[in-house]
Amino acid sequence: MTAVTGDRPVAAGNGSWARLARSEALRGFALVSPTFLYALLLLLAPILVIVAFSFWTQDYLTIDRTFTLANYREAWTEPLYRVLMLRSLAVSAVVTAATVLLAYPMAYYLSFHGGERKALWLFLITIPFWTSYLLRVFAWKIVLGYNGVVNASLLELGIIAEPMEFLLYNVNSVVITLAHAWAPFAILPIFVSLEKIDRSLLEAATDLGDGPLRRFLRVTLPLSLPGVIAAALIVFIPTVGDYVTPRLVGGKDGLMIANMIQVQFGKANDWPLGAALAVSTMVIVTAAALLFVAFTRQLSTRFR
Amino acid sequence: MKLRPLGVYAFLYLAFLYVPVLLLPIFSFNDSSIVAFPLKGFTSLWYAELWHNDTMHGALWNSLKVAIACSVVATVLGICGARALTRYHFPAKGGVAALIMLPLVLPEIIIAISLLVVLLQLGFDLSLFSVTLGHILMAVPFSIAVLSSSFEGFDRSLEEASLDLGEGPAATFFRVTLPIIAPGILSSLLITFTISLDEFIVAFFLSGTDPTLPIYIWSQLRFPGKLPHILALGSVLLVASFVLLSVAEAMRRRAARRVGASGGLL
Numbered sequence: 293m294t295a296v297t298g299d300r301p302v303a304a305g306n307g308s309w310a311r312l313a314r315s316e317a318l319r320g321f322a323l324v325s326p327t328f329l330y331a332l333l334l335l336l337a338p339i340l341v342i343v344a345f346s347f348w349t350q351d352y353l354t355i356d357r358t359f360t361l362a363n364y365r366e367a368w369t370e371p372l373y374r375v376l377m378l379r380s381l382a383v384s385a386v387v388t389a390a391t392v393l394l395a396y397p398m399a400y401y402l403s404f405h406g407g408e409r410k411a412l413w414l415f416l417i418t419i420p421f422w423t424s425y426l427l428r429v430f431a432w433k434i435v436l437g438y439n440g441v442v443n444a445s446l447l448e449l450g451i452i453a454e455p456m457e458f459l460l461y462n463v464n465s466v467v468i469t470l471a472h473a474w475a476p477f478a479i480l481p482i483f484v485s486l487e488k489i490d491r492s493l494l495e496a497a498t499d500l501g502d503g504p505l506r507r508f509l510r511v512t513l514p515l516s517l518p519g520v521i522a523a524a525l526i527v528f529i530p531t532v533g534d535y536v537t538p539r540l541v542g543g544k545d546g547l548m549i550a551n552m553i554q555v556q557f558g559k560a561n562d563w564p565l566g567a568a569l570a571v572s573t574m575v576i577v578t579a580a581a582l583l584f585v586a587f588t589r590q591l592s593t594r595f596r
Numbered sequence: 597m598k599l600r601p602l603g604v605y606a607f608l609y610l611a612f613l614y615v616p617v618l619l620l621p622i623f624s625f626n627d628s629s630i631v632a633f634p635l636k637g638f639t640s641l642w643y644a645e646l647w648h649n650d651t652m653h654g655a656l657w658n659s660l661k662v663a664i665a666c667s668v669v670a671t672v673l674g675i676c677g678a679r680a681l682t683r684y685h686f687p688a689k690g691g692v693a694a695l696i697m698l699p700l701v702l703p704e705i706i707i708a709i710s711l712l713v714v715l716l717q718l719g720f721d722l723s724l725f726s727v728t729l730g731h732i733l734m735a736v737p738f739s740i741a742v743l744s745s746s747f748e749g750f751d752r753s754l755e756e757a758s759l760d761l762g763e764g765p766a767a768t769f770f771r772v773t774l775p776i777i778a779p780g781i782l783s784s785l786l787i788t789f790t791i792s793l794d795e796f797i798v799a800f801f802l803s804g805t806d807p808t809l810p811i812y813i814w815s816q817l818r819f820p821g822k823l824p825h826i827l828a829l830g831s832v833l834l835v836a837s838f839v840l841l842s843v844a845e846a847m848r849r850r851a852a853r854r855v856g857a858s859g860g861l862l
Binding site for chain 1: 602603605606609610612613614616617619620623630631672673674676677679680681683684685686687689692695696698699700701702703704705706707709710711712713714717729730732733736740787790791794796797801810813814817826827830833834837838841842845849
């Protein structure tokens with residue numbers, strides 16, 4: 293550590309500060325480099341390899357490295373893939389809307405009326421989010437199944453004569469399960485953005501004659517919008533590529549694009565096509581996310 | 597009181613979060629192989645079966661090995677990352693941080709297939725080692741999120757004082773920095789351990805012949821007769837996760853208090 297002492301000329305002081313800044317940048321970079329290199333080698337490089345694969349072809353075990361768009365042509369024109377992709381996007385959109393809408397009042401309650409137990413509430417909400425995803429999804433199979441909790445209980449009570457088959461193995465059960473599994477993800481970002489709101493702004497709105505509803509619509513909601521956007525993205529992006537839920541509770545009609553990607557890398561053994569499907573999914577999801585952010589921003593400026 | 601409806605909503609919401617999950621432990625003690633209400637009576641038979649199941653023990657052992665390796669490496673990488681990102685300014689810091697934190701939002705299947713392709717192309721065999729590599733990648737962002745709250749409020753003058761008093765950088769790190777952030781480190785170890793223990797997708801793609809616990813569970817879900825037994829296993833896992841996370845949260849708060857920060861987990 294070098295300190296700039298008072299009796300040195302100013303120019304020299306600047307020079308040593310510049311050196312210090314340089315060495316600090318260097319030290320910061322050196323410190324982050326193991327973590328960065330790990331992500332570079334095991335995340336970025338593999339994703340680039342997947343992108344490369346999507347332009348190649350495979351014949352049994354040999355990979356033909358000639359550039360081709362054939363995989364993308366198939367991924368984008370084959371009706372089955374199109375159905376799965378559209379279904380994935382639709383399911384995720386519905387799940388995102390449901391989780392964010394349900395989470396907002398909860399986050400609002402926590403932030404404004406949580407009181408001294410705020411930390412406990414937060415902890416209780418985050419706990420299920422850390423526990424096994426597989427088991428949380430599986431729990432819904434127990435709830436909704438043919439011999440599941442809902443059917444068996446209703447049968448026992450004499451409310452229904454036959455188990456209801458429409459509860460499980462369709463798109464609805466996928467939506468319910470995903471909305472439950474991702475609920476805690478939506479609460480946290482909204483809660484954080486609500487916490488950041490300066491409470492005196494709300495008082496000002498009240499003093500200036502806004503009722504509770506107008507105050508909410510004109511002050512609280514716009515200021516918490518970044519949290520809402522973050523929550524929506526945090527739920528939307530990963531759920532499009534979810535594999536477990538459609539596989540466990542989706543049945544034939546609830547399968548999504550990740551299940552097809554898995555098939556291409558597994559049984560079908562067509563890595564390039566699987567890669568093209570994966571890259572297409574990433575591109576579409578990113579585009580959808582950017583559109584969503586732009587749209588919400590536009591909407592919020594118009595309302596304010 | 598005016599706030600009532602919202603309070604009721606909050607309780608209902610919490611019930612929605614918990615009830616499906618709590619069905620697992622409830623039915624794990626049910627004296628019937630059919631999972632349905634009404635409950636048929638209390639039994640610990642399924643837990644006894646679990647105790648004598650060698651395949652499950654093998655999977656548990658595999659999971660523990662992976663989770664321990666993952667938590668140690670991810671936390672070391674997390675310490676480097678969190679310290680560099682909170683303490684230093686360097687060029688392209690935003691991009692570096694974005695890449696490191698990317699696994700938080702990337703669909704897991706993308707991580708799984710890209711690692712699968714690269715490892716197979718490089719001639720590696722799929723094993724517990726490849727699963728560990730994937731788990732570390734996914735756990736590092738969480739480690740950084742936890743440790744950042746330890747580093748953010750860190751009073752740098754303590755380290756400078758140590759250096760001024762003649763300790764070297766290494767001694768300063770071990771005698772000043774480490775004790776202050778120790779609860780944060782413990783919290784990170786526990787959370788990354790739990791993430792690895794519960795992770796399924798990446799393990800599903802990258803494990804060879806040795807199954808981890810979630811893969812064992814997945815393989816058993818096909819057999820309706822095995823259901824109560826899986827419920828018992830799931831309940832044990834839930835309780836273990838809950839205990840680990842409670843300790844982790846207590847530690848993280850202690851770490852945050854030590855440095856005077858009040859940052860949340862995410």
